Amino acid sequence: MFTASRSARPARPPNRPDAGPQPAVDSPGRVDGMVLDRVVLDRGARSVFAGLSLTLSERRIGLVGDNGSGKSTLLRLLNGLLLPDAGTVTVAGLDTRKERRRLPATVGFVFQNVDHQIIFPTVREEIAFGPIAQGRPKAEANAAADQLLARHGCAGWGERAVADLSEGQKQLVCILAALAAGPRILLLDEPFSSLDLTTRLGFAARLADLDLQVVMASHDLHLFDGFDRLLWLKGGIVAADGAPGEVIPLYEADARARAAANRGQP
Numbered sequence: 001m002f003t004a005s006r007s008a009r010p011a012r013p014p015n016r017p018d019a020g021p022q023p024a025v026d027s028p029g030r031v032d033g034m035v036l037d038r039v040v041l042d043r044g045a046r047s048v049f050a051g052l053s054l055t056l057s058e059r060r061i062g063l064v065g066d067n068g069s070g071k072s073t074l075l076r077l078l079n080g081l082l083l084p085d086a087g088t089v090t091v092a093g094l095d096t097r098k099e100r101r102r103l104p105a106t107v108g109f110v111f112q113n114v115d116h117q118i119i120f121p122t123v124r125e126e127i128a129f130g131p132i133a134q135g136r137p138k139a140e141a142n143a144a145a146d147q148l149l150a151r152h153g154c155a156g157w158g159e160r161a162v163a164d165l166s167e168g169q170k171q172l173v174c175i176l177a178a179l180a181a182g183p184r185i186l187l188l189d190e191p192f193s194s195l196d197l198t199t200r201l202g203f204a205a206r207l208a209d210l211d212l213q214v215v216m217a218s219h220d221l222h223l224f225d226g227f228d229r230l231l232w233l234k235g236g237i238v239a240a241d242g243a244p245g246e247v248i249p250l251y252e253a254d255a256r257a258r259a260a261a262n263r264g265q266p
């Protein structure tokens with residue numbers, strides 16, 4: 001457990017040396033890892049990261065922090081949707097600036113806003129798209145999409161129009177579409193916010209069983225149960241980094257103190 005101040009290289013705990021980009025490894029239980037090295041990023045006129053360095057090698061990593069603290073921006077750097085203004089981001093050995101096109105085959109992403117993700121009219125097309133783009137025959141990808149839907153309690157959804165689904169159902173389709181492509185790394189940005197409790201609990205349990213690396217941003221702190229590591233982002237810096245059981249009390253105490261201070265203001 002450690003806290004870090006705004007600096008080009010936040011301190012790392014001794015048991016997490018910066019080993020640099022890791023080679024891709026396919027053995028179960030191993031992760032490819034991601035490395036941010038002195039990342040600088042402005043969005044509009046706003047500086048979001050001013051020299052962020054992180055090595056992300058645990059299998060389950062959570063991101064917490066206030067609105068605007070940089071969680072989505074960090075995830076978008078990891079999937080290559082955003083490129084750093086300075087510094088480097090390396091994902092499973094791929095420099096996102098130089099090898100952006102190779103990232104979709106490795107990194108799955110579930111957007112915070114489903115409308116930014118869904119592009120096809122029907123559920124089956126949406127889920128089958130990733131495998132087809134990777135070269136899988138269409139009939140096979142469609143059949144796999146239907147099987148995936150059935151496994152998640154959505155048998156018969158293949159022909160449904162995505163536009164007619166509820167927000168939570170759309171979110172479910174987005175998660176299944178990300179999984180269908182068989183990523184080794186899954187980035188989830190508030191993936192369960194619209195899901196009902198039963199579906200949310202089911203997914204949280206399935207997430208624990210998936211043999212891939214997961215980085216998930218959420219305001220639902222219960223979802224980090226069983227995670228290996230939790231990063232608290234505050235204004236683009238890592239305010240705390242450690243086991244969820246250590247970081248969550250710090251984050252909650254800070255949030256309560258600030259909420260109380262705000263109440264005291266006119």
Ligand SMILES: Nc1ncnc2c1ncn2[C@@H]1O[C@H](COP(=O)(O)OP(=O)(O)OP(=O)(O)O)[C@@H](O)[C@H]1O
Pocket residue numbers: 043044046048065066067068069070071072073074112
């Ligand atoms: N498209 C954009 N253009 C300009 N600035 C942006 C854009 N998206 C985000 N920002 C800014 O980047 C900073 C980080 O935003 P980000 O979306 O990463 O926060 P977040 O922690 O994911 O917040 P939330 O919990 O609300 O999802 C904020 O100051 C925000 O105003």
